[in-house]
Amino acid sequence: MMDDFFFSLLLAGISVGAVYALIALGLNLTFWTTKTMNFGQGSLMMLCAMLTVFLSSQGLAMALAVIGSLLVVAAFGVFIERWTVRPALQASGGSMGWVVSTLGFGIFLQGVAAKYFGSQAVAFPDVVFTAQDFVTVFGQYVSLQYLVVLAVAVALILALELFVRKTVWGQAVHAVSLDPELALVQGIPVRLLVLGSFMLSSALAGVAGVLIAQIGGTVDPAFGFDLVLLGFVAAVLGGMGSSMGALAGGLLVGILSKLVGGYVSTAAEHGIAFALLMLALALRPQGLFGRPEVSKA
Amino acid sequence: MAEPLLSIDNLRAGWGEAMVLDGISLTLAEGQALALLGRNGAGKTTLIAALMGVARHRAGVIRLGGTALERLPSERRAALGLGWVPQERNVFRSLTVEENLTAVARPGRWDLAAVYALFPRLRERRANLGGALSGGEQQMLALARALMLNPRLLLLDEPLEGLAPVIVEDLLAAIRRLVRDEGMAAIIVEQHAHQVLPIADHAVILDRGSIIHRGAAPALLAQPDLLSRHLGLQHH
Ligand SMILES: Nc1ncnc2c1ncn2[C@@H]1O[C@H](COP(=O)(O)OP(=O)(O)OP(=O)(O)O)[C@@H](O)[C@H]1O
Ligand SMILES: [Mg+2]
Numbered sequence: 427m428m429d430d431f432f433f434s435l436l437l438a439g440i441s442v443g444a445v446y447a448l449i450a451l452g453l454n455l456t457f458w459t460t461k462t463m464n465f466g467q468g469s470l471m472m473l474c475a476m477l478t479v480f481l482s483s484q485g486l487a488m489a490l491a492v493i494g495s496l497l498v499v500a501a502f503g504v505f506i507e508r509w510t511v512r513p514a515l516q517a518s519g520g521s522m523g524w525v526v527s528t529l530g531f532g533i534f535l536q537g538v539a540a541k542y543f544g545s546q547a548v549a550f551p552d553v554v555f556t557a558q559d560f561v562t563v564f565g566q567y568v569s570l571q572y573l574v575v576l577a578v579a580v581a582l583i584l585a586l587e588l589f590v591r592k593t594v595w596g597q598a599v600h601a602v603s604l605d606p607e608l609a610l611v612q613g614i615p616v617r618l619l620v621l622g623s624f625m626l627s628s629a630l631a632g633v634a635g636v637l638i639a640q641i642g643g644t645v646d647p648a649f650g651f652d653l654v655l656l657g658f659v660a661a662v663l664g665g666m667g668s669s670m671g672a673l674a675g676g677l678l679v680g681i682l683s684k685l686v687g688g689y690v691s692t693a694a695e696h697g698i699a700f701a702l703l704m705l706a707l708a709l710r711p712q713g714l715f716g717r718p719e720v721s722k723a
Numbered sequence: 724m725a726e727p728l729l730s731i732d733n734l735r736a737g738w739g740e741a742m743v744l745d746g747i748s749l750t751l752a753e754g755q756a757l758a759l760l761g762r763n764g765a766g767k768t769t770l771i772a773a774l775m776g777v778a779r780h781r782a783g784v785i786r787l788g789g790t791a792l793e794r795l796p797s798e799r800r801a802a803l804g805l806g807w808v809p810q811e812r813n814v815f816r817s818l819t820v821e822e823n824l825t826a827v828a829r830p831g832r833w834d835l836a837a838v839y840a841l842f843p844r845l846r847e848r849r850a851n852l853g854g855a856l857s858g859g860e861q862q863m864l865a866l867a868r869a870l871m872l873n874p875r876l877l878l879l880d881e882p883l884e885g886l887a888p889v890i891v892e893d894l895l896a897a898i899r900r901l902v903r904d905e906g907m908a909a910i911i912v913e914q915h916a917h918q919v920l921p922i923a924d925h926a927v928i929l930d931r932g933s934i935i936h937r938g939a940a941p942a943l944l945a946q947p948d949l950l951s952r953h954l955g956l957q958h959h
Contacts, residue, residue: 597818597826604815611775611809612827613801613872 433566435688436681438641441572443680444579445637449657450664450672451583452630457667458603459616459623462511462524464503466532468654470628471635473535474499475550475645476543478636482551492553496632503628506531507621532651540647547646550639557643575637580673582633587669599623603667652696656683659703665716674714678702726789728753728908729774729876734783736773742781743769745932751876751910751925756902758919758940759912760954761929767912768810770929771878775807776800788875802829806874810881810912813865816854820845823853823864824871831873838867841897859890866897877901877909883918891918898922916954920944928953 449471453463464470474495481491510531514523555570562568590596602609602616610616631654638653639645660679664671679699687695706713727750737743743766751757761767772778774785776797785792792800801807815823824835824845839846842863848856853864862882869877882898883891899922901907913919920926923940936943936953943949 594825594828597822600818600822601815601826604817605812607777608809608812608815610797611777611801611807612868613798613829614827615798617796617798 430566431688432685435684437568437572439681439684440677441575441579441641441680442638442684443660443677444576444583444673445634445641445676446653446656446660446679447583447673447676448579448630448634448637449654450661450676451586451669452627452634453654453657453661454667454669454672455586455623455627455630456507456511456620457661458599459606459620460511460515462515463528463658463661464506464511464624464627464631465525465529465654465658466506466510466535467627467631467657468650468652469532469535469539470499470502470631471638471650471653472645472647473502473539474632474635475639475649476539476548476647478639479548479550479645480543488551488553492636495636496629499632500625500629502535503624503626504621506628507624511624532654536647536651543647545647547644547649550643550645553636553640571640575641578633578637582630583669583673590669595619656696656699659699662703663706663713665713668713668715671713671715725752727751728755728788729910730784730786731774732784732786734770734773734785735781736769736778736783737781738769738778743778743932744773746783747929747932747934749927749934749937751908753875754906754908755925756907756909756911756923756940758916758923758926758943759910759929760914760916760919760926762914762954765929766932767929768880769932771807771880771910771912774800774878775805801872801874804872804875805878806869806872806876807878808862808865808869808880808882810884814853814856814861814868816852818853819850820853820856820864821849823868827868828871829873833870833873835871838870841870841900842867844893857890859886859894862886862890862894863897866894870901875908877907879909880912881914882911883913883915895922914954916943916950 449467452467457463477495477498478491481494482488506528510527511524514527517523554574557571559570560567561570590599598614599619601614602619606616635650656679660675661672663678664675679702682702683695683698686698729751731747731749734744734747735742747770759767769778773780776795780793787803787805790803818826824838844860845863845867848860853861856864866882882894895918902909902922911919911923920940920943926938926940926943927934928936930953
């Protein structure tokens with residue numbers, strides 16, 4: 427008989443890990459099209475969850491509140507691409523400016539949210555199940571909320587993977603990630619793909635925010651800040667740009683941090699992820715699923 | 724007179740601060756093939772790159788079917804009908820052959836079936852990665868991919884450079900079929916005039932960014948002295 431405590435940690439780890447994978451996937455998406463990542467994603471997660479709380483408190487049905495929030499957050503993706511990433515990429519010399527500009531925009535959003543929603547944590551409403559709903563599997567209690575989170579995250583990851591592998595748009599994204607200049611002169615609408623990647627990446631962050639808020643039960647303006655870093659660790663662990671890597675990296679980070687949180691100290695929960703990152707960078711810098719660069723020459 | 728397919732008027736272009744093309748003017752009618760000749764560094768690639776919006780445009784007008792191109796980004800020019808086969812680095816190395824083709828496809832007469840019929844070899848290697856192809860196969864792929872855009876004008880930059888003689892024959896036959904039988908308009912850059920002049924209608928010789936000779940391709944082929952003066956020793 428598996429130890430109950432261990433099992434509950436494992437399940438929690440898998441569920442949040444799948445959400446980290448979703449965040450990692452969002453980072454990958456813009457990495458494919460522009461070799462940049464939106465570190466403001468954490469604030470978009472927060473914003474989406476906050477907006478959902480706000481809209482549902484205004485009497486909107488939960489599903490509509492979530493969809494409306496996702497649309498707003500996706501629109502922020504357009505803004506972020508246009509006003510934080512593009513100028514940073516165009517600035518002569520500083521090609522890493524986007525790290526600061528996207529992070530800075532995230533901090534700004536966090537400040538705005540604190541002003542309008544207050545800096546206190548607010549309760550996040552139950553979307554489908556409550557924290558008390560569970561099923562029993564092999565004599566273990568399994569939270570239905572965790573299962574829903576896991577199912578949504580995995581379904582989105584698979585859908586995106588299918589989209590990228592099987593559709594012409596996916597091939598075009600792949601082409602842009604390999605050689606943006608060649609893609610451009612072959613008539614691939616690079617700008618559109620870049621814009622689309624930022625919108626989708628932001629929407630994924632929004633979904634991740636709603637899912638994590640559902641598990642945690644509350645949101646506050648600072649929510650999301652650590653999470654995007656955990657997503658980043660997952661992306662690097664798995665191999666930047668690899669979807670399978672994002673999933674594996676996310677699960678690894680999720681499970682390990684929950685186990686450490688359970689058996690050692692919750693204070694160490696997030697810290698362990700960064701220890702993992704440093705270890706991975708030293709031992710296998712290309713990540714679990716990363717392939718060495720294919721040369722262009 | 725009908726509007727020419729391509730008209731270039733007093734084009735000045737280069738790279739960064741350097742000016743390479745010094746007032747180029749030429750026109751090309753629908754269905755015509757132009758051989759663009761000149762020694763190393765004459766500015767042939769720069770001219771093609773200026774048409775595509777990759778080189779820096781300084782002055783002059785470029786029109787494709789009456790539409791001014793100078794201010795348009797490269798992807799719009801490709802969408803309007805310029806099918807470029809760059810001189811180097813011209814396939815997506817980690818896409819398969821078929822993905823290379825479908826990623827850029829636009830509706831029209833040239834689809835997968837049509838380009839595979841032109842290059843049966845590509846059909847055999849459709850599942851291979853672009854980077855795993857031989858030099859000649861990559862060149863075929865680059866040409867096939869340009870066709871998938873269903874362009875109005877093909878821009879081929881030294882498509883035969885550095886290829887084994889048997890592959891040169893295959894590629895040349897395909898290009899001949901395109902421009903002679905299919906009526907595809909093309910600008911074909913070459914250093915070896917004898918390979919391209921027989922399939923071209925017109926010829927232009929560039930030197931240090933200016934046109935120093937223009938005329939009918941067959942006429943130029945009949946003037947070996949002119950060719951060797953402007954292009955140096957010619958290999959057959
Ligand atoms: N991408 C580039 N960036 C900067 N300068 C360039 C670039 N391409 C060409 N040049 C410069 O432009 C000038 C003309 O070169 P270009 O490549 O147009 O000649 P070409 O006729 O195509 O020669 P080749 O037969 O060797 O291909 C040269 O001085 C070259 O150094
Ligand atoms: Mg050249």
